[in-house]
Structure formats: structure tokens, C-alpha cells
Amino acid sequence: MISYDITEWGKPLQQSLREQPVAQGTEVLVRVKYCGICHSDVHIREGYFDLGGGKKFHMSERGMKLPVTMGHEPLGTVVAAGPESAPVPIGQDMLIYPWTGCGQCARCLEGMDNWCPTPRFLGIQRPGGYAQYMLVPDARYLIDCTGIDPTYAPVLACSGLTTYSAARKLLPCAPTDWIVVMGAGGLGLMAVAMLRALGHANIAVCEIDPQKWPAARALGATHVLDPSAADAPAQLAALAGGVWGVLDLVGAQSTASLGLAALRKGGRYVVVGLYGGEIPVSLVPMAQRAISIMGSYVGSPQELREVVALAQSGRLARTPTEVCPANQISAQLDRLQSGQVVGRMVARWD
Numbered sequence: 001m002i003s004y005d006i007t008e009w010g011k012p013l014q015q016s017l018r019e020q021p022v023a024q025g026t027e028v029l030v031r032v033k034y035c036g037i038c039h040s041d042v043h044i045r046e047g048y049f050d051l052g053g054g055k056k057f058h059m060s061e062r063g064m065k066l067p068v069t070m071g072h073e074p075l076g077t078v079v080a081a082g083p084e085s086a087p088v089p090i091g092q093d094m095l096i097y098p099w100t101g102c103g104q105c106a107r108c109l110e111g112m113d114n115w116c117p118t119p120r121f122l123g124i125q126r127p128g129g130y131a132q133y134m135l136v137p138d139a140r141y142l143i144d145c146t147g148i149d150p151t152y153a154p155v156l157a158c159s160g161l162t163t164y165s166a167a168r169k170l171l172p173c174a175p176t177d178w179i180v181v182m183g184a185g186g187l188g189l190m191a192v193a194m195l196r197a198l199g200h201a202n203i204a205v206c207e208i209d210p211q212k213w214p215a216a217r218a219l220g221a222t223h224v225l226d227p228s229a230a231d232a233p234a235q236l237a238a239l240a241g242g243v244w245g246v247l248d249l250v251g252a253q254s255t256a257s258l259g260l261a262a263l264r265k266g267g268r269y270v271v272v273g274l275y276g277g278e279i280p281v282s283l284v285p286m287a288q289r290a291i292s293i294m295g296s297y298v299g300s301p302q303e304l305r306e307v308v309a310l311a312q313s314g315r316l317a318r319t320p321t322e323v324c325p326a327n328q329i330s331a332q333l334d335r336l337q338s339g340q341v342v343g344r345m346v347a348r349w350d
């Protein structure tokens, strides 16, 4: 089978020809049909994330050894299962939950694979969907996405799940409480669509590029502003009733500072974006304002089932996706790196 692999950090992916894997134990073999090309793969290919203050987090510290087959937004046809697998729907197309853990620890056993201390994510520590075939560790990670366009369903496994899990961390709140979304890139637009689908009526989007404003408005943003404008803090302060929650899909020093300052008493700041940086936090006002700072990272298998159900119900507005052949994955990562991609690219295996 063909796969597109990182063979050297910071270099284009290389095409490899390798043996088709065989399902052992509880594993399930899937023939990949579509796989979303995620912006985080740009960072993984580079080999590190920027932690701010000159510190870097290298992929080698994350249990990654080269060569790596990325691709954590796969959808494919179930081909075979190992001898210890639960029954699987051979021949059916399934969305694959990629944030798999060790399968043994307390977090994995309670269904919070994404909180496993020794993650074995598909497309990161385990081979992913930038290959014609891949192994899924257990049948419970196969998610029936009948009724959803297969060129769109893959993005639900990453940006859909990520924004859903982050939005749920804002609860409980009233549907009219103001929620601020930092960034209107792929993740930010999905967050707006997700908040709308979950019934939030007042959504303010902070985005420095005005070309992205119409898409944010079309998906349901009720107020759009430039976070670099001098009056941005005043605009957020003027939102009726104050800001209950901030979903920071950028995760930079500037967005965190603006977002935290904007919170009303009791409010919640949820950081999701991995742009990088750090901020000083004064503890006395944090206590006196009773604010919460939370991180959110992808989501659980159950949450992905809920996202798929939301998409199947028709309530989740579709964010733009485009399809490309699998042999363009590395070139598309280059385009993502230089900011040329509007919406999401999904690779197609023939």
C-alpha cells in the first residue's frame, strides 16, 4: 500500500510503499477513503510546538519516532477485524475516532481516551489516514456517520469534536449569554457553527482579517470585531450583560489577554488554539472575579458520537471543505503553512 510519511522533521512528506497491515487482537483494518488535512499536521511535520518564552515542545517528547504516517481525520471502509474484535460492519464506511489512548488506564476505561496520560493517537503516535489502509485499535472507535457527506464527515473528528467539547465547557449558561470566539480560521468558523447548533444566540467573533468576517457572520456570528483595534476591549465590555465565555481558538498571548480581561464575574476562558505563547495571571483578581481558565483538547468518543448526531440532525451548519487527491497532501500542508487555504482540505484515496 501507499502512504505519505514524515521521514525527516521539517521536510516534505515522502511516498512509501509498504505491506498492508494485518488486524491483530481487537484491531480493525480500514481502507481509507477520505482523510482531512489538519493545520496541526503542519506543526507535527515541523517537529515541534512553540510553548512561548523561547521554549519548544518537540514531537520526539510526545512519543513520536520517524517515519510517521499522519492523518487523524480518517473515514474509511471496514475491511477486516482481528480475532478478539467485537463484530464489525464489514464493507460499511465509518468515521474513525482518532484520539485513542492506551486502552488500559482509568481514563481510557471511563471513556476519556483523550485524557489518557500515554496517548496513542491515530495519525500521531499510531499510523493514520495518510495511507491507503490503517489499523483502528478497537471496534468502539468506529462511528457510524450515515447521512453525512463523506467529504465533510472527516472534519467532525477533529475540528468538530474539538469545538464541541470546548463549547460544552461553557455550560451551564443561558442561551443569550455572550460568547466570544477568538479567531475565524477553520477552527473558529467551526466553533461559531457549533455554538449556533447548541443554541447560543449571542456570539462575538474577534478576527484581525476582515476577509474572514462574512464567513463568520454567515455561520451565525452576531458581532464581529478586529481584536487589534484600540477599542476592541471597549467593544467587548459594551456587550449587554458582559461576556460569559471565551473560546480561544488561537491561543496566543494577545487573544488570551483580551479574552481574560473581557470576562464578566464568574466567566470562563477556554483555550483550545495552539498558536503558542504565555501570559502572566494575577491571582487576586482571578479569585475576586471568580473566573475559570480551562484548557480543552479534542474530545471523547462519546462526544464525537454527539457531534455526528448533531450533524445528522441538520442543525450544524456546514463549514467549507474541498477535496484533493491523496498525492497532494504534502503540497496542501505547504499551502496551509503559508495561509493560502480557505476552509478545509480533505484528501481522497482512490
Ligand SMILES: [Zn+2]
Pocket: 038, 039, 040, 072, 073, 158, 159
Ligand atoms: Zn486536527
Ligand SMILES: [Zn+2]
Pocket: 101, 102, 103, 104, 105, 106, 107, 108, 116, 117, 118
Ligand atoms: Zn489510557
